[in-house]
Amino acid sequence: MDILIYGIVNSFSLALMAIGFTLVYGISRLPNFAHGALYVITGFGVWWFIHQLHLNYVLSILFALILMGLIGAGIYRFVLIRVRGMATSEIIATYALGLAILEFLRWRGFKGMTYTLPVFIEGSIHIAGVPIDLQRIMVIAIGIVVVSFMWLFTHYNKTGLALRGMAQDEHAAMMLGIDSDRMAIIAMAIGSILAGLSAIVLLPLGNIVVEAGYNVLILSIAVCIVGGLGSWVGAILAAFMIGFVQILTVRYIQSHFHMVVALLAIILTLILRPSGLFGRQKELEERV
């Protein structure tokens, strides 16, 4: 039972982490390898707002998310726009940016036990005899809200539909008057806000550490690759698969294998079934 509950919590955490990355990659084919760095900056940003500027928690979160949106848009506007279309350069550029951010934070001494965010609601409850704190329940709740909001946004909102149009055929979308750069900026901004949001929800569960940035990036790539591109259902199912396998390995084998699961999932998926578990022909043609 506890495996089921913690599996669900872990899966929703993964889905939250990955949704921003998957969104940006699915829509604008921009691999945002600075995703993990954005996740960590949000954590430190909120911490800084609370402890240095003495703002209240809600306001700090709000400011941090706005900041993330601006940073995301800025990354596209000033960095990615110059290397657009050269897939390798995009990866190297965003990865270098993420690396610079993370290592800068590490150099400034942002590490250790001192950096924690307060939980939203204190306390814990018992579900079927398993103790679970309310923050983890919040993870599930916010996970569901975010996923359904994004689904509604991309299916019923004009901007969202334009984003999906871009995902399917960039040139056709441009002919229909959709501004490719503007859409990519919006996608990057939304993706970064989602990265920030996941950080705000997940970080109160532990310390803010720089290493998390790398792990979040790897996990996001894993979800994105296993799920197949631009496939919402695929990404969420992938998050659940990886999430449960992680919990099971930690429980029955060893806790060190936590990340190995994600890494092996990436390698094995690409080798055995390059289109992703739920991908279609289009993805296959793109990857092989």
Add this chain to the structure above:
Amino acid sequence: MKQEPILQVIEASKSFGGVQALVNVSFEVREGEVFGIIGPNGSGKTTLINCITGFVKMDSGKVLYRGKEITNRPPNYIANLGITRTFQIMRPYYSLPAYKNLIVPLFSPRARKKGGWRGGGKLGDRETVSIDILEEIGFERDSFVPYKLASSLPTGYLKRLELARCLALKPEIILCDEVFSGLSMSEIASMVPLIEKLQMDGITLVMIEHRLRELFRVANRVMVLNFGAKLTEGTPQDVMQDEKVKEAYLGSEKLLDYTFEA
């Protein structure tokens, strides 16, 4: 002309995610002939070539080469048997000069077996051989054209380069995917003798073409595809008279014009 089939396709079928690109297409190509395949856009002509040469895996059906089954073998294996193809969208190595483009096919096992380890046997090394082939196909030897980067060559030369790549493999069959498309009338006029010369050299040619007038000049037999299925097959004259073919092309003025001219 010998009458034995060199290439047989039996009941080839292929679908792409619900779209039937080929439906039970069967035909045979006889040694030394020019076999034309025509049909409206999207009728599965290129898919057929892709299936024969192994670039696309067939769903069902068989391909026989001199009676030996080569269904769904990898493209490089099939090319090494001497079944070569050109691409409709030309695929040269853009960063290499034209003559170095041919070094790649000359490096293949088939060309090495036929030409010795230096590539050309008594004829010299691979570079010499490749310039010979280019001259044969219409690149002037003493000009700078063979030495220009493939990215800077005009379409006409790129089409010839596609054929040259096939010739470098010392082919038995060349499957030409629209070699005339995108060329000017004068360029086509200069390509036709080239095709006739290849046939005289004993190479079997399978040609997909939209330029029917030129195709009917060189082709011995023609097959018509429509919506992935075989409509009819026969000599160019027979095919032109066929009511079903006229129907398939109705609305496309091209064939009507050509039919009346002929």
Add this chain to the structure above:
Amino acid sequence: MNKEIGTIERRKERLDRGIKVRTEGIYAISSLEEVSYLVLPRLILIIGLLLLPAIIPSLYWKRVISITCIYALLALGFDFLANFVGLVSLGGAFYIGVGGYMAAILNKSMGLSPILTIPIATLFGAIICTLLLLPALPLRGVYFAIVTLMYPLAIARIIEALNILGGTDGILGVAGFPTRWIEQYIIILIIIFALFGLRRLVNEDIGLVFRGVKDNDQAVRASGLSITLYKSIAVFIASGLGSLGGAYLSHIYMWSGISQFALDFSIIPIAATVIGGGGTLVGPLLGCFFLVPISEFLRAFGTLRIVFYSIILLTFIMFRSEGIMVYAQRKYHQFERWVKV
């Protein structure tokens, strides 16, 4: 008379040097001047590399030179794979790690001397890397890059989790080189051979096949060549260079551990290639000799050096993606003069 007489409009005219125009690949040399035009840059590079250990006094900086050479091997392999075969491999650390562990195991458990362990580790390291990467070879650009990036991370964490091969401590007490001079000159000779060997290779017939794979893999298949075969040959060469570097590294540090799978070995060669100029082979080498020592200077600042070279990398990829060497070659081969418009 025009008012704008004060600002005479000029434009820079660029003309190829005579020898460059006459000799594209084939050298018809007519004078000593032209011989030196071609030979001098290469000679300066070789002599410069050979003199380097002699002119650098401190032991610490000599060690830095050896490490730089190892990075240079990786960078050569990366440039070869990325710009001549079209495989972007971010797995430099993977090659280093496999070679390093192999040399350490051979030395510790079988007692072989470095003269034997390095060649054996190079060969078998390359074989292991090629076999492991074989299933990933059909993948296109970014996806191949992601797989190669994940391999070293996964292996490092598996070693850590299973506590095999010395676990987090690594394998200690690997034999070192007899003297510093031997240590340095062997690796310098190796990179000179690797550089000129690869340059030769990419212009041979088989090298043209590699470049064909990069330009148009379908056409290569239509030409009767198996792309998997040629890609794996190329990966074998590049991973061989990496494994050689790894084996050497184990013997230099007399230690082999999971930090050999660290991302440094994947990133610095890429940064060096971007800065030095991809597709030149010399560029990445010079890039390493620029980047690694600077990164050593900044060692006192801790992880700030990573920030520093990430920013250099970012700047180059955004503003000068051709790299220094391509720029320099163009300037070397051209006259420039101002002409009035």
